[in-house]
Amino acid sequence: MGAHHGPAKGLGRWLFTTNHKDIGTMYLWFSFAMFILGGAFAMIIRAELFQPGMQLVEPGFFNQMTTMHGLVMVFGAIMPAFVGLANWMIPMMIGAPDMALPRMNNWSFWILPPAFLILASTLLMEGGAPGFGWTFYAPLSTTYAPPSVTVFIFSIHVLGLSSIMGSINIIATVMNMRAPGMTYMKMPLFVWTWLITAFLLVAVMPVLAGCVTMMLMDIHFGTSFFSAAGGGDPVLFQHVFWFFGHPEVYIIILPAFGVVSQIIPAFSRKPLFGYDSMVYATASIAFLSFIVWAHHMYTVGMPVAGELYFMYATMLIAVPTGVKVFNWVSTMWRGAMSFETPMLFSLGFLVLFTIGGFTGLMLSIAPSDFQYHDSYFVVAHFHYVMVAGAVFSMTAAVYYWLPKWCGKMYNETMGKTHFWISFIGFNLTFFPQHFVGLAGMPRRIPDYALQFADFNMMSSVGAFIYGSSQILFLYNVIATIVSGKPTSEEKTWDGAEGLEWTVPTPAPYHTFETPPAVR
C-alpha cells in the first residue's frame, strides 16, 4: 500500500523529510554526536582532575569545559535523544501514520545542528567560550562574561525554539492522532510521560528564553535586571533560571521513566504494576517540579519561611518517585524475567536512579544542604540521575527498539559487555564523588587539595572506562545496521506489548496508514 511512498533519494530525503521515522533517526544520530562531543569535554575535565596540580589546561579553559559539557549534554544529547525516540515511537505506539505537524517537525530538527554549531564556535572566539557554568549565574554571565556570551544567548534561543516546536508537535499528535479506541488511560506509559514532558517544556522554555533575554538586555542595552548597582537583583536571575531549571531536570527524566516502564514489563513477561498510579505519579512529579525551584538556592539567603516551604515541597517529591520505584519492582515480582541488554540497562537504571533519588532526598533537607550545596556530593547526585537515569534508559531504548527500526538484530554479547563496562565505569566515576563532596570538595574547581586525590584519580579512571565503552556502543549499532542478523519477526521480544510490535519488521516507511483497532 505504501510502496509508492518510499523515501526520496539522496540528501534531499534528509533535508526535506517530513517522515517521523527519518526525523527520529536524525535526532538520534545528532544526539549521539553531541553525546560524544559532551563526553570529550568530560574527558578533558577528568584528565585535568586526575591528579592535584594544573597539568593540561588553564583554569579558564577548565571552566569552559565544565560549562560546555553541561550545556551540550543537557540540551544537545539527552533532550534531543528523547525527542528522537518520541518521533520514532509515539506515532507507532498510538497507531498514528505520522506526527500531527510534519513540516514543523522537520524545522524543529533542522534548527538544532546550527544552534550547536554556533554554541561550539564560541570555543574558538576571542575571550573563549562561556565559562560561567551551565547554570550561568549573573553577574558572572553578564557584566563579567566573555564577549561570546551573546552568541551563547542566541544559541539558547534557537534551541529553545526547537524544543517548543517539538513539544507542541508531540502534544498535538498525542491529543489528536490516537487510533480509535486508544483512550488516554490505554496509552503506553512512554506516551504518557512524553505528553506530560511536552507540557513542561512548553511551560518553561519561554521562561528560559526570558531569562537569557534579560541577560542580553543587561549586557547590551543598559538595563539592570540582574545588577544591584542599577536596582536589580542577581538572585532574581537564580529564581528565573531555576523556575526553568527544575522542571528541566524532570523533562530529562520523565521520558526515561516512560522507557523503563515499557521495557521492564516486557522482560518480566508480566503487565506493568499500577499503571494508573504510574500516570498519576508522573503528573504529580510534573506538578511538584514547578513549586520546588528554590531548593537549588538554599544558601542565597532566603527568609526562613521560604526555606521551610521549599524544603517541605521538595521532600514531597519522594512520595510519587517512591511509588514509581515500588511499581517497577512489583512488576518484576513473580514475573518470568530474562536479562537481555535492554533489561540490563533498565535494571541498571532502576538501581542507580534509586540511589540518585536517595541522595536527592538527602539534599532536600535544607540544614544538611548547607554542607552538601555546591559540593561534589551534588555532582554525584545529579549524575546518578542524569547518566544512570536518562542515559542508561536511552541506551536501553536503543537496544530494545533497534531490531524494529532496522530489521536486524544487534550482537547480544557485545550489548551485555557494553552494559557491564558502562555500569562499572559509571559507578567507579561517580560513587567516590559522594565521598569527596561530603569531605568538603567544592564542584567546578580545576584543582583540589591533597586529601581528595585518591578518589579523584579513581573517578577519572572510571570516566575513561565509561567514556570508552560508548565506542563499543557505537560500533555495535553500526555493525547491526550494516551487517546485523536480519530479523523479520514482528515481535522481537516475546513479552513486549504495544502497537509498535504489530507492524512488520523492519518498520516500513509508512505505518498505520489505516488506524488499527484498539480493544
Added chain:
Amino acid sequence: MCFEAKRLYRLALGPVLMLLAMVSAGAWAADGERSTVNMSPGVTEVGQTIFDLHMIILWICVIIGVLVFGVMFYSIIYHRKSRGVTPATFHESTTVEIAWTVVPFIILIAMAVPATKTLIDIYNFDDAEMDIMVTGYQWKWKYEYLNDAGENVQFFSSLSTPQSEILNAEAKGEHYLLEVDEPVVIPVNTKVRFLMTANDVIHSWWVPELAVKKDAIPGFINETWTLATEEGIYRGQCAELCGKDHGFMPIVVNVVSKEEYAEWLAGKQAEAAKIKELMAQTFSLEELVERGKGVYERSCLACHGANGEGGVGTAIAGSAIANGDMQGHLDVVANGVAGTAMQAFGGQLNDVDLAAVVTYQRNAFGNNMGDMAQPIDVYNFKNGQ
C-alpha cells in the same frame, strides 16, 4: 544463566555496600580527625546537629534501599524465565499502593520535624557577640571587624600556595590550596556573626567544620553565624563558581582563645594605626620600590607576570601606562579598567601600598621613569576625583 544472576547481584550490591562503608566511616569522623569519606560534624553545635540529621536520613535511605533492592534481587534470582517459572498476571493492589504512599509520607514528616528545628536555630542571629564583614572578590576574601572600639581592622586574605606548587614544579605542601596569607581570626566559644557580600560576582563562603555556607552576593548583605567550641585552624573554599580562579580562593579560620584573640586584635589595631602614620610620611624612591615589590607580588603578579611581561593582564614592562602620565597610571590602578579583568585596587590597597606599587611599576622591569608617588599624592588623587 544463573551465573549471570549472581554476577548482577554481586555488582549491583556494590553500591549498597559502599553506602554502608560510608555510614561506618561517619563514626571515625567523630574522633576529631576530619574524615575523607563523610561529612564532618565540625566544632559547632549546629554542625553536630546537621551531621546527625545527615546520618539519620542516610540510614533511612540505606534501610529503604536494602528493602527495595532486596525484593528486587530476590525476584531477579528466583523469578527468572530460565528457571521455568510462569509469570503471574496481577497488576495492581490498592492496599499496597496506599501503604507505600502513606508510609513514606509519615517518614518524611518525621524527618521534617528535626530539620525544621535545626533550620530555625540556624536562622537565629540574635545575641551575636561580634560581627565580621566578609566581602568576596575575584579571587580573594576581605575581612572587616566591625563593632570593636579603636582602629578599624580590615585585611584581604588570599591564596598563599605558590604557583610553582600548582604548576607541579615543586612538591605540594600539606595544606596545598587550603592556605592563605592572612587567616581570619575569631575567638572560641563566641557567637560570631558574619555579614556576607561581594564586590564583583557571587561567591560563597564555606567552612565545613564551622557549618557555615552562605552566598556572598554583590549589592546585598547576607548574614550567618558560627559558634566554634574548639580552638584550631579550619579550612574551607569558595563554593560558588566565580570565574577563572574560583578554585584558588580558600578560607582559613583561626579559632583561638579569647585572650589570644584580644592580643591579636590589639596587634592589628596597632598595625592599622601605623599605616595611618605612614600615610603622613614621605618616602625615598628606594623605600617605595622595596615596599612596592612586595605589594606587586601579592596583588599584581598573578595577572601581569613576575617580570611584568603580562599574562591575563597586559604587559607592564614597557607599557604606555607605566611609562606615561602619573595621574593616568594611578587612575588605572585605583579605579581598574571597566570591562576587563583589571580590578579597582583603590579600595583594596591602602594609600601607602598604592603609592609604593605604582612607583615600583614605573621603576622596574626595564621601566625607568625615576619618578614616584607619595601616599599623599594617592590621597589627593582619590579625593580629587
